[in-house]
Amino acid sequence: GAGVSQTPSNKVTEKGKYVELRCDPISGHTALYWYRQSLGQGPEFLIYFQGTGAADDSGLPNDRFFAVRPEGSVSTLKIQRTERGDSAVYLCASSSRQSTDTQYFGPGTRLTVL
Amino acid sequence: AQSVTQLGSHVSVSEGALVLLRCNYSSSVPPYLFWYVQYPNQGLQLLLKYTTGATLVKGINGFEAEFKKSETSFHLTKPSAHMSDAAEYFCAVSDRGAQKLVFGQGTRLTINP
Numbered sequence: 001g002a003g004v005s006q007t008p009s010n011k012v013t014e015k016g017k018y019v020e021l022r023c024d025p026i027s028g029h030t031a032l033y034w035y036r037q038s039l040g041q042g043p044e045f046l047i048y049f050q051g052t053g054a055a056d057d058s059g060l061p062n063d064r065f066f067a068v069r070p071e072g073s074v075s076t077l078k079i080q081r082t083e084r085g086d087s088a089v090y091l092c093a094s095s096s097r098q099s100t101d102t103q104y105f106g107p108g109t110r111l112t113v114l
Numbered sequence: 115a116q117s118v119t120q121l122g123s124h125v126s127v128s129e130g131a132l133v134l135l136r137c138n139y140s141s142s143v144p145p146y147l148f149w150y151v152q153y154p155n156q157g158l159q160l161l162l163k164y165t166t167g168a169t170l171v172k173g174i175n176g177f178e179a180e181f182k183k184s185e186t187s188f189h190l191t192k193p194s195a196h197m198s199d200a201a202e203y204f205c206a207v208s209d210r211g212a213q214k215l216v217f218g219q220g221t222r223l224t225i226n227p
Contacts, residue, residue, distance in 0.1 A: 003157075004157070031213060033213070033214065033215075035215075035217075040219075040220075041219060041220070042118075042204050042206075042217030042218050042219050042220050043158070043204070043215070043217045044217070045214040045215060045216070048213050048214055050213075055213070056213065056214060058214075059214070091157070091158070093158075095213075100213065101146050101163065101165055101208070102160060102163065103160075103215065104160075105150075105157040105158040105159070106157050107155075107156060107157040108157060
């Protein structure tokens with residue numbers, strides 16, 4: 001079956017602009033996660049959704065970052081007033097209710113802020 | 115807060131040799147433990163996980179890892195390296211009942227012919 005998909009695969013923007021990154025989880029998966037992976041680092045947790053609600057947003061670095069999952073499926077990560085330090089690969093993952101400990105990752109969106 | 119330390123950002127072995135990638139974690143209680151592999155321009159793929167039960171866990175592609183509570187370690191091994199094993203490997207932990215993963219810095223594995 002289809003895995004986690006993320007669009008766009010690459011996004012180049014200018015400092016100060018607004019960007020949206022989209023994640024389509026595996027069909028039927030109730031949990032969805034966002035991580036950020038900077039060059040040469042391991043992924044860092046940003047936010048986790050169970051259904052439509054954010055169960056844990058402790059990893060969001062500041063109030064420029066916001067994520068939604070209005071219908072409990074697709075999620076959008078929104079970044080306002082982008083900064084060069086936001087450049088990274090943004091990873092999305094999902095897990096099922098039956099196997100909550102196994103997260104399946106998408107290929108990521110590479111964000112470059114010029 | 116939990117943390118993960120992967121010893122060695124780069125490991126190089128010859129084809130056919132033993133692969134050993136080290137992972138140590140800090141946690142007040144035994145966490146869930148994971149190894150993920152990341153091939154170039156691809157997403158993270160789960161190799162294996164330990165949640166409960168047998169401490170020696172077997173995963174895909176011939177990899178295995180052993181949870182050692184006394185050493186707070188979860189090292190990844192493979193008896194004989196293949197060229198196709200060249201990739202970045204990440205160790206991760208999560209609290210039991212919590213969902214977020216805490217990752218190590220990663221170890222880049224290179225296989226020499």
